Amino acid sequence: MDVTAFQQRVTDYYENRGWSELDIFTRIGFLAEETGEVARAIRALEIGRDRPDEVTESFMNNRRALVEELEDVLGNVIVIANTYNISLEEVFHSHKEKLSKRYSHE
Secondary structure (H helix, E strand, C coil): CCHHHHHHHHHHHHHHHCHHHCCHHHHHHHHHHHHHHHHHHHHHHHCCCCCCCCCCCCHHHHHHHHHHHHHHHHHHHHHHHHHCCCCHHHHHHHHHHHHHHHCCCC
16 A cells, blocks of 8 residues: 555544544644554553553564554544645655755765
C-alpha cells in the first residue's frame, strides 16, 4: 500500500469512529501520550522492566508492543496533518529534501 492510500485509509477509519472531530489540542495531548508509550516500549526492549508488579515479556512481545505504539503515533500524526491539509507524501518529500540540503557536503 502506498503512503497516500494508507493516509486515506487511516483518515476514513478515524472519521468513521468520530476521532477526527476532536480539537487539535486534544489530539496533541494524545500524540504526547503515545510518544510516552513509545518511550516505555523502547525501555522494555533495551533495559527491561524491573518493577515487581510487571511481567517481563519476550523480545518479540516487546517489539510487537513498540510497533503498536508507533502505529498510534502515526495515526495521530495523520490526523494532525489532515487538519492542516498536509499529505504524508509532502512530509516525506520535504524531509528528504531537508536532509539532503543539510548533509549534502558529506
